[in-house]
Amino acid sequence: MPPPPTPANVRVVTLTIDGQDLSARADETIIEVCRENQIPIPSLCYLDGLSIWGACRLCLVEIAGQGRLFAACATQVAEGMQVLTNTERLRRYRRTIVELLFAERSHICSVCVSNGHCELQHLAQTCGVDHVRVPYRQARYQMDSSHELFRLDHNRCILCTRCVRVCDEIEGAHTWDLMGRGSDCLVITDLAQPWGDSETCTGCGKCVQVCPTGALVKQGTSAGEMVKDQHFLPILARRRQAR
């Protein structure tokens, strides 16, 4: 992978994360520093190579001296910053967020093509979600299977917008976007047309590979068969940036 281009004259700051003394470039975010130093921090909307969205709130951290919580993906490091990533309060919030995601739509892991390879499922396991304490919405969404190669299942979408960003920022097609608000929000192709009718979709499949759940999958896959590969993303992102 080509190294990320380092802007000239960027200061280096020192900070502590979970009591560990670390140094980082001043333009880095907390989540980037955590990933570089193998400090586990959950996230669903954040993905190395895409712009920051800050929607899932799973990477919230505590910063000493600050009353509110900060999204690690959207907060730059600062000199002397003291960050806590794994307190009881954060664990409780993260578990609740994951439970709300499960309750919002129909994530039935056992029959999902992404079963065993799903970031949401993995996160639920690491956050200790053994049951969901809020009522399921039981909303039923239509599937879009009109594309020759891929399939969209809104029931399994968590609205992380990775598909929207990768299509816009990496592929440059901007086929994907969002429509509606709140619980009615949906990812759409073009002007909410069937995916198979989209004139802008190049069929590259990047959206499918970055989708953290079974919402975007390849046609022809059966339960548990959809394994995604996101290695291409930072490589493409850095090459784009290098130009």
Added chain:
Amino acid sequence: MSRTISIEPVTRIEGHARISLQLDDQGQVQDARFHLTQFRGFEKFCEGRPYREMPALTARTCGICPVSHVLAANKACDHLLSVSIPPTAEKLRRIINLAQLTQSHALSFFHLSSPDLLLGWDADPASRNIFGVMRQNPDLARDGIRLRQIGQTIIETLGGKKIHPTWVVPGGVSEALTADKHAVMLRLLPEGLEIAKRTYAFFKTLVPKFLDEAAHFGSQDTLFLSLVSPEGNLEHYDGVLRLKDARGRILEDQVPTWEYERLVGEAVEDFSYMKFPYYKPQGYPKGIYRVGPLARLNNANACGTPYADVALAEFRMLQESGPVASSFHYHYARLVEIIFALEMMERLLKDPRILDTRVRARARSNRDEGIGVAEAPRGTLMHHYRIDENGLITWVNLIIATGHNNLAMNQAIRQVAKTYVDGNHLQEGMLNRVEAVIRCFDPCLSCASHAFGQMPLLIELRDAAGALVDRLCRD
């Protein structure tokens, strides 16, 4: 005054059911009904899903026979793809099906029915269970548990897990068999076959003690429906449909499975969530037929494996002529089928091409209607799907093995209740016989539940003295 006796829940079966016995003024049984009291809704909520999800979705109907649903669903998907799957994949599918047959039949015979056969119909219900069998005949109980384990282990070895494996996929199977797994399975089979033969020999000594039950436990004139191989032999995975009458005359033969609708109609009654399939040319309810081990053995010319063929010949001697009529002999047929399954698995595993790596045909949907039929442990299982141009399910019909037997089960409990139940001197053992005849069929009610149109749900709240406190009715 007429009374109703309700047996609820019916115990030692898969799923939830109730039996009601209607007594006349003299306390004698006038009518008996078998009610399936649970509702699932699979045919409805599968609509809108991609057809490739159907094997995993429909397998969730059951934890005992998920492999049967996986196979029938995948066969329906193969039909949608219009592919012929690789021969090795077909053999591997056959093995996992036979492994499930072994474990399911073992569960039915040892865990659910042997307490009645060994401890007696009138034994204390508290000990009339597998634990009672362990105390009285620990070797038999151990054999049963081990045999079931062998079947489950083969399913796990092939499919990755014991329950709800996803290894069978439209077009074949997802992974070829490895030499390690092959060796594991081959090592298990001789022990399984020894257990099966030992149990069969033991059961043969028990049969003469149950002549009365054999005469009254659903000993009825019905038709028999099952798959048979194109040569007319015992078949569990593929083949053609055959229907025999009670005198052994073949009424339908060599019927391709996708023509099942020509033979089978489905009627609905308001007292059960289970439908009532019947043989169309004879109409409802005259077209009563049975499926499952008894029907398969009655329909087959031969098993095709050495020990099972000997056992089949002995099975046929249970009756002077014609197909074996008593539903009590489902137990016998189950043991014959276990022997067959273990012999056949060994034969398939020793096939020189069983380790071939070409095990999956890949295609898109090439038609809009798919039908998959396989023999589940309890009988012929039919999955029928329609899809739209994008491969999403628009319509589903599942005809479950237990459903085929619904008319016969109702008739059987009427026969048993009229023979054994005296409403004036009611004893637990009498009612247990009514339950026991249901166990002969080994029904799987979680699979067989259906809703047809509007089925009103009535909930009655009664106090300890039985007085009605509240009543809720949902139309």
